[in-house]
Each structure stands twice: as C-alpha cells, then as structure tokens.
Amino acid sequence: WVIFSTRENAHTYSTHGINPTTLTDLSVIKLPSDMIKQLEYVTKIHYYGAGINSMQAVERIKSWLKSYSPKAKEINVAEDCLAAARACFGNTEGIIGILGTGSNSCFFDGKDIHESVPSLAYILGDEASGGYFGKILLQEYFYKKLPADLRASFEEKYAPTKDEIINKIYREPNANVYLTSFMKFIGEHRDHPHVKAWVK
Numbered sequence: 001w002v003i004f005s006t007r008e009n010a011h012t013y014s015t016h017g018i019n020p021t022t023l024t025d026l027s028v029i030k031l032p033s034d035m036i037k038q039l040e041y042v043t044k045i046h047y048y049g050a051g052i053n054s055m056q057a058v059e060r061i062k063s064w065l066k067s068y069s070p071k072a073k074e075i076n077v078a079e080d081c082l083a084a085a086r087a088c089f090g091n092t093e094g095i096i097g098i099l100g101t102g103s104n105s106c107f108f109d110g111k112d113i114h115e116s117v118p119s120l121a122y123i124l125g126d127e128a129s130g131g132y133f134g135k136i137l138l139q140e141y142f143y144k145k146l147p148a149d150l151r152a153s154f155e156e157k158y159a160p161t162k163d164e165i166i167n168k169i170y171r172e173p174n175a176n177v178y179l180t181s182f183m184k185f186i187g188e189h190r191d192h193p194h195v196k197a198w199v200k
Contacts, residue, residue, distance in 0.1 A: 003038045011038055017101065018061075021051035022174065026064040039068040045075045048083030050102060053119065081106045082113050101180045103129035130180030136198055137182050138165060147194050157185060 001013040013035045020026065031039075045065055051057055058077045065075050085096040085108035096113075097105040103126045106113040119125060126132050140146045141154055142162060154160075169175045189195050 001035065003035070003042060005038075005041075011035075017177075018049055019051035020049075020057040020060045021053060022176070023051075026060060029064075031068070036068060041071060042069040043071055043073055045069060045072050047075070047077045048080050049077075050080050050100075052077060052079040079113075080104070082108075085113055099128050099130075101130050101176055102126040103132065126176070129176075130183040131176040132179075133186050133198060134179030134182035137186060138179070147192075150189060150192060150194055153189065154185065 001015065003011045003013070005011075011034075013032055015031055015035075016029065018026070018029055023029075047061055047065060049061065052061065061077045062075050065077075066072060069075075080098060081096055081104050084098055085094065085106070088094065088096060089108055089110070091110045093108055093110045095105065095107055097103070102119070104119045105117065106115050108114075137146075137154070138160075141151065141160070142165075144151075146154065168178045172178070186195060186198075190199075
C-alpha cells in the first residue's frame with residue numbers, strides 16, 4: 001500500500017494478501033492503526049489485487065475500502081494484471097504474466113487487458129505458481145517419487161504426516177497459501193536437477 005498526501009510525501013504499508021474470491025469475510029483483514037488513520041483522509045483510491053474477476057468482487061472491495069475512507073470520491077478497483085501491465089509497459093502493448101501464490105497472464109493493448117486464457121485458480125489452474133509447485137512437491141513426496149536426498153531434506157525440515165497435510169489443505173482456509181509456503185524449500189533446492197526439471 002502507498003498513501004500519498006502530496007506527490008513527495010508517501011507512506012508505505014504492508015498487510016496480508018487480500019483475495020475477495022477466497023476470503024469470505026473481508027472484516028478479518030487487520031490494517032495497521034496508523035494506516036487506518038491515513039485512510040480517513042484519502043479522497044481517491046486505485047486498488048489492484050488478486051481475485052478481482054467479477055463485478056461482485058469489485059463491489060466487495062469498493063465497499064470494504066469505503067468503510068475506511070468515507071471521504072473517497074473515487075474508488076477504482078481492478079485486477080493485479082492491469083497494475084503489472086501499466087507498471088511494465090505504460091501506454092504501450094505487451095504480454096504480462098504474474099507468478100505468485102497463483103498465476104495469471106494477459107495481453108495489454110496499452111490501455112486495457114485482454115484475457116486469452118482464463119485464470120482458473122489453484123485447483124484447476126495457476127500453472128507455475130507457488131501453489132502449483134507446492135502441490136507437485138507434496139504429491140511426489142507421498143507417492144515416493146522424490147530423489148532420496150531431496151526426500152531426506154524435506155523430512156528433516158517438515159516431518160509431514162499425510163493427516164496433517166490433508167487437514168491443512170481440505171479443512172483449513174487458504175489451502176493455496178499453505179501450498180505456496182513450500183516454495184521456500186523449493187527455492188533452497190532450485191539447483192537440484194529434479195527441481196530444475198519441474199520448472200522446465
């Protein structure tokens with residue numbers, strides 16, 4: 001988050017990720033108290049984020065932002081691909097891709113984005129995302145397909161049980177974030193030939 005009181009005077013804040021598609025109750029999001037004080041005076045908001053894939057998602061975010069910024073006369077809400085495209089290309093065309101907890105890509109014509117492949121979220125899609133690679137790691141661990149050295153490192157770091165993993169993925173919220181948490185391990189072993197093969 002960046003809040004400008006003047007062009008030269010900016011305040012930056014970091015919070016947990018916000019996705020209106022997977023988060024049923026936006027009120028659970030905790031904002032820093034000094035950020036909340038700043039938001040009371042904001043008159044214009046540009047919000048870009050994950051999960052902005054319907055008018056319902058747009059309206060949920062607008063309503064949530066309005067609750068913190070009652071003086072805001074203008075609230076623009078758009079998906080994160082548009083922010084990435086504007087940041088990378090300005091007013092020229094190009095193809096943008098985002099690889100994070102999830103994944104997304106689009107063509108940018110210099111003004112608007114055009115979706116050539118729909119984002120299907122972490123169960124059906126999100127190829128090459130953190131959640132995607134976390135899923136591969138866990139599958140290969142439980143199917144006993146990991147090379148012995150990688151398997152030993154994984155067990156030393158996590159000592160996972162099938163019940164624990166199943167519970168985290170199917171019974172607790174934010175399974176995609178949990179799957180993505182294994183990217184730290186994958187990053188630590190990025191030079192391993194087996195991991196390189198996944199990426200390739």
